[in-house]
Amino acid sequence: MKHILSAFAALFFSISGFAQISxxxxxxxxxxxxxxxxxxxxxxxxxxxWQPFQVTDINLFHDVYSVSDTAFTIxxxxxxxxxxxxxxxxxxxxxxxxxxxxxxxxxxFWVQVFSSVKYRDAYYNSTxxxxxxxxxxxxxxxxxxxYISYSYNAARDIMFLDVDNKKVNGQGASTNTLECVxxxxxxxxxxxxxxxxxxxxxxxxxxxxxxxxxxNLPMRTDLHHLFPVDESVNNERGNKPFGIVNNxxxxxxxxxxxxxTFEPRDADKGIAARAVLYFAVRYQDYGGFIAGxxxxxxxxxxxxxxxxxxxxRNHLVYENQNNRNPFVDHPELAETGRLASFxxxxxxxxxxxxxxxxxxTFGSVATGNTLDRLMLISNQGPINDxxxxxxxxxxxxxxxxxxxxxxxxxxxxxxxxxxxxPTADNTDYTSTLTLSTTDPNHPTWTVNLVATTVPVGLxxxxxxxxxxxxxxxxxxxxxEKPDQSPVGLVMLNGEGKKVREMNWVNxxxxxxxxxLASGVYYLQLSGNKFxxxxxxxxxxx
Numbered sequence: 454m455k456h457i458l459s460a461f462a463a464l465f466f467s468i469s470g471f472a473q474i475s476x477x478x479x480x481x482x483x484x485x486x487x488x489x490x491x492x493x494x495x496x497x498x499x500x501x502x503w504q505p506f507q508v509t510d511i512n513l514f515h516d517v518y519s520v521s522d523t524a525f526t527i528x529x530x531x532x533x534x535x536x537x538x539x540x541x542x543x544x545x546x547x548x549x550x551x552x553x554x555x556x557x558x559x560x561x562f563w564v565q566v567f568s569s570v571k572y573r574d575a576y577y578n579s580t581x582x583x584x585x586x587x588x589x590x591x592x593x594x595x596x597x598x599x600y601i602s603y604s605y606n607a608a609r610d611i612m613f614l615d616v617d618n619k620k621v622n623g624q625g626a627s628t629n630t631l632e633c634v635x636x637x638x639x640x641x642x643x644x645x646x647x648x649x650x651x652x653x654x655x656x657x658x659x660x661x662x663x664x665x666x667x668x669n670l671p672m673r674t675d676l677h678h679l680f681p682v683d684e685s686v687n688n689e690r691g692n693k694p695f696g697i698v699n700n701x702x703x704x705x706x707x708x709x710x711x712x713x714t715f716e717p718r719d720a721d722k723g724i725a726a727r728a729v730l731y732f733a734v735r736y737q738d739y740g741g742f743i744a745g746x747x748x749x750x751x752x753x754x755x756x757x758x759x760x761x762x763x764x765x766r767n768h769l770v771y772e773n774q775n776n777r778n779p780f781v782d783h784p785e786l787a788e789t790g791r792l793a794s795f796x797x798x799x800x801x802x803x804x805x806x807x808x809x810x811x812x813x814t815f816g817s818v819a820t821g822n823t824l825d826r827l828m829l830i831s832n833q834g835p836i837n838d839x840x841x842x843x844x845x846x847x848x849x850x851x852x853x854x855x856x857x858x859x860x861x862x863x864x865x866x867x868x869x870x871x872x873x874x875p876t877a878d879n880t881d882y883t884s885t886l887t888l889s890t891t892d893p894n895h896p897t898w899t900v901n902l903v904a905t906t907v908p909v910g911l912x913x914x915x916x917x918x919x920x921x922x923x924x925x926x927x928x929x930x931x932x933e934k935p936d937q938s939p940v941g942l943v944m945l946n947g948e949g950k951k952v953r954e955m956n957w958v959n960x961x962x963x964x965x966x967x968x969l970a971s972g973v974y975y976l977q978l979s980g981n982k983f984x985x986x987x988x989x990x991x992x993x994x
Contacts, residue, residue: 474506474558475499481537481551483568491540493521496551496564499532505917507557514808514833515549517541518566529917541570542785546582548864549808550831556814556903560826563866576777580786584835585793585801588786589734592779596735600671601774606646608674609657613646616769617681623765631655634680634721635690636706649681658682660728662692665739672736676770677778678728690715694746695725695753723757726750727780730787733795734779744796751795754780754787805832805839805863807892815873815882815904817913817988825854828869828886828900832861840891841867848884850875851902875906879947879973882906907975907988908949915978915985925990930964932957932976940980947973966991 477497486492500506506527511520521536537551546569553562571581579591603611619626630641631649640653649655660678682690686705693715701709707718717725729750733743743750759767759781767781780787793799809830818824832839841859846852854870861867875882884902907913915921920933934940937960944953944964952969955962957978969991976987 473501474555474562475501475532476553476562476564479564481564481566483539483566486539486541486568486570488542488544488570488572489540491538492568493536493538494566495534495536497532497534498527498553500527500529502529502558504557504914505529506555508553508555509812510552510554510810511535512552512554512808512810513537513549513566514806514831515547517547517568517570518549518551520551537564537566539566539568539570541568543788543791544570544572544577544581545584546570549833550829550866552808552810552829552831554810554812554814556812557816559814559816559824561810561813561829562827563829565866572783574782577779577783580779584791585799588792589795592734592786596731596776596779599775602671603674603774605674608676608679610646611773612657612676612679613643613649613655613681616676616766616773622762622769624762631681633683633686633706634658634724635686635708635717636683637718637720638683638706650684654684655681656684656687658687658690660725661732661739661742664692665742666736672732675732675735676774677731677735677776680724680728694742695729696746696749719757722753723759724763726753726757727759727763727778730754730780730795731778735776738796741796747795751787751789754784758784801835803834803836804893805834805837805861805891807831807839807890807895807898808833809898809900811899812901812903813871813886815902817905817907818873818875820875820878820906820908823872823874824904825870825872828871830861830867830869832863832865834863834892836863837891838862839865841888843887843889845887846884846902847887848882848902850882850904851884851886871902873902873904875904878906878908880906907986908945908947913986913988915976915987916983919978919983919985919987921976921987921989925992926966927992928965928967930966930989932962932964934960936960936982938980938982940978940983943977943979945975945977947975949975 481494481496483492483494508525511523517539519538525533527533549566551564551566579595580588583591615621617631619630620628628642630639632639640649640655643649643653658680663673666672689703689710693710696714696716698709698711698714698716701711703710709716729743738744763781767778771777786792793801813826813828815824815826839861850873852872854872857869882904886900886902888898890896890898918935922931937958940957942955942957943951946952971992974989974991976989978985
């Protein structure tokens with residue numbers, strides 16, 4: 454679905470003189486977007502001026518957003534469509550600002566961008582826009598709701614004959630077949646659980662050792678952490694925590710252990726990790742068993758992502774006990790940015806996060822005049838306000854207008870008006886604004902301020918279809934226009950005194966420069982179809 458707003462909703466940004474830029478909307482609201490399903494929103498930029506509108510950057514904070522084009526030029530009286538795109542994985546709300554930077558028209562323009570990303574599977578609706586402790590609480594409630602608890606015998610029957618039986622779980626075996634989760638040893642042809650245990654030497658592995666919770670229900674029979682296992686390797690694993698084993702005293706089928714640690718084979722690392730993470734959220738960390746291995750489990754979870762077999766097992770467990778392992782369905786929920794800690798209270802990052810551009814352009818300003826530009830700073834942090842302090846300009850020609858509130862709430866936007874008041878003619882002002890912030894990643898932020906001054910009345914505003922070259926010039930200058938309508942031409946020196954005057958009729962005209970001293974000059978053109986000023990540089994004799 455593509456979102457298109459009518460031009461009647463246009464937002465206009467007024468610039469000096471005739472320069473005016475229209476943005477079709479300063480809000481791009483995607484409303485509901487489905488996870489991993491791309492969507493786009495059209496924004497139209499229109500240039501109602503004689504000056505080409507150049508865009509050098511369209512910057513968004515969240516990487517779920519992108520822009521079809523971030524650097525381009527719009528000719529005078531033309532427009533351009535750009536598409537803001539969203540493609541997100543997490544079921545979160547994303548509020549952002551597309552900051553548009555233009556060196557030709559100055560200031561910062563913006564489009565506020567919002568989307569509410571949701572999962573297609575309604576089972577996880579209660580986790581919408583929740584993270585960290587809120588997410589853990591929502592998952593704990595969800596996984597316990599309408600949960601069906603079995604006796605130990607019944608749970609093992611389901612595991613041996615249904616959930617992990619390759620004859621019935623979609624893995625294509627012709628007879629009842631089990632595979633040891635740790636070694637890969639396979640038995641087949643058993644008629645029931647007792648047969649598999651007695652004649653196949655298979656047992657039931659509790660990923661979280663049942664001695665930690667005194668063999669209590671429902672933990673003992675929760676199928677999400679129960680797996681078929683060879684009896685001997687089950688005894689070897691015992692109550693050992695998972696981890697990397699560098700000097701094993703035992704190896705079997707790719708799994709290995711020593712006196713303190715058990716490392717499953719690679720084929721089981723992701724399975725074991727997701728069982729542990731599920732248990733931590735569904736129940737608790739009995740005896741601190743999970744805390745010491747949580748980071749490793751998170752690493753294994755992402756290094757060995759769920760397979761179609763894991764997904765099928767999750768479905769089968771759901772059909773039997775009416776809950777799912779969320780880390781199989783949505784592995785991204787285990788990212789630290791979404792769930793900071795599985796075993797301790799951690800509300801996640803609280804610091805503010807600054808989002809701003811680093812250049813503010815004023816263009817050409819007449820000496821003695823002032824020009825204001827809009828500078829935008831947003832706070833993309835989730836909880837704490839962003840504080841801006843210690844604003845310092847490297848050149849006193851620049852200043853802040855008014856007394857803005859330098860406290861920016863989460864998802865808030867600060868609109869600073871920076872004023873340029875030059876005092877020197879024909880000067881390129883390159884200055885900076887440095888400020889301090891409470892964003893720990895950007896304790897200081899520097900904005901480059903770029904401006905040029907001209908004498909009063911000599912601001913450059915000549916239309917782009919008038920060609921003036923070469924610049925710099927020495928003996929002559931060429932002028933080109935699209936027709937032969939008469940145009941008056943006056944050349945002024947840097948002090949504003951007339952040094953040349955002529956009537957320009959032909960579409961192409963040569964202007965003699967011999968005899969002029971080196972320096973900055975200004976061409977003032979005036980006709981029925983256009984008028985304007987262009988600065989040139991003469992390299993005299």
